Amino acid sequence: MIRVVLPAHLRALAHVSGEVRLEVAAPVTQRTVLDALEARYPMLRGTIRGHDGGPRRAFMRFFACERDLSHEPPDDPLPAPVASGAEPYLIVGAMAGG
């Protein structure tokens, strides 16, 4: 089970509170997590990255395990603690853009 933390404005858009938990088949990458997130919550399409898996929006960032993954290739495996559910995958609104 993958744990995803959304920023407040996207939690409101998706009508969720707290973490989102997703079943994601291996390989667990940023792309497959975001694909699963958008499949569960279609209203998030286009708000984190471009439509149809396009590039990350400029003021959205991706963190996990105290690392900034925003510039990592989207098909690279996520850290093992994220894939195991021990650590969440954080989608963050940058400290700009609001």
Added chain:
Amino acid sequence: MSGVRVLVGTRKGAFVLSSDGARQQWEVSGPHFAGWEIYHVKGSPADPDRLYASQSSGWSGQVIQRSDDGGATWSAVGNQFAYQGTPGTHQWYDGTPHPWEFERVWHLEPSLHDPDVVYAGVEDAGLFRSDDGGQSWQELPALRGHKSGPSWQPGAGGMCLHTILLDPIQRGRMFAAISAAGAFRSDDAGQTWRPINQGLQSEGIPDPDAEVGHCVHRLAMHPSRPEVLFMQKHWDVMRSDNGGESWREVSGNLPSDFGFPIDVHAHEPDTIYVVPITSDAEHFPPDGRLRVYRSRTGGDDWEPLTAGLPQQHCYVNVLRDAMAVDALDSCGVYFGTTGGQVYASADAGDSWAPIVRDLPAVLSVEVQTLP
């Protein structure tokens, strides 16, 4: 008993202000979509329960919301606005070619007849249409593809298509206005377009009476007489009596002919309203006095409306989409300010009172007249 629903878009959410026909006591609902910029909210003329809202943010871009119950609940619908074909370029501020890039939806114009049909005016200037209640959007590319398109330049607020008027009599005729390209007309439901800017004079462009390049801030028409158009331009209030074929200035005795909104009385096609602003550099009312000006003669001769409006130390602006009228017997007029006030007049502008005083900066105001 009849009533009104005022739909307010602000920098940080949407608000719905409701009243009965007396328009003295108001119920305020909101913020809806708190924290997001709401450029525009508008109801369908064919179904007053059907509302559309343009929601956007610097973080997450564009979202379109739809309500099927008059704003009680909302659902996000389609937000993919893809220019048709290879987008090409327009001019950037420095005169260099700049690729067309979708930024946001400024204005949503529901069809007069079908609640599932809605048009969207976007930045960078383009016109989109949805036939399925906002689920999917297709560009009407002929407007952006007009031969003058590569020469269009953005105004200070971006190159926005901010006005869409649908002719209620001549089906298929529609008008659009773009800052800073000008006004355009289609007579075939958006399949072809041509500029309608003859008579405009803009000192801020190299050729003051060029075919395009004018910073049109707003167009308005009365539904009973759609061949007569009114325009608030960057400077100058203009009028056309022939569907935009030609324009003449009707600024008359206004204290300033700079401004953003313009609107028409619901029952008097020659009664129009503007809010003069000092200048392009000073986006606040002349002398710090918030005055709506009304002409009962279709322009040229204007009277200030001040009762209930602040007449000292007022330095707010009223943006282009932030004025509307209702259709009750005594026409109501409404406008919102960048200071967060929404003012209402239940007597065609003779007197005013604030419905709310402290909202976020108001971007748009629309009104629904309810049975």
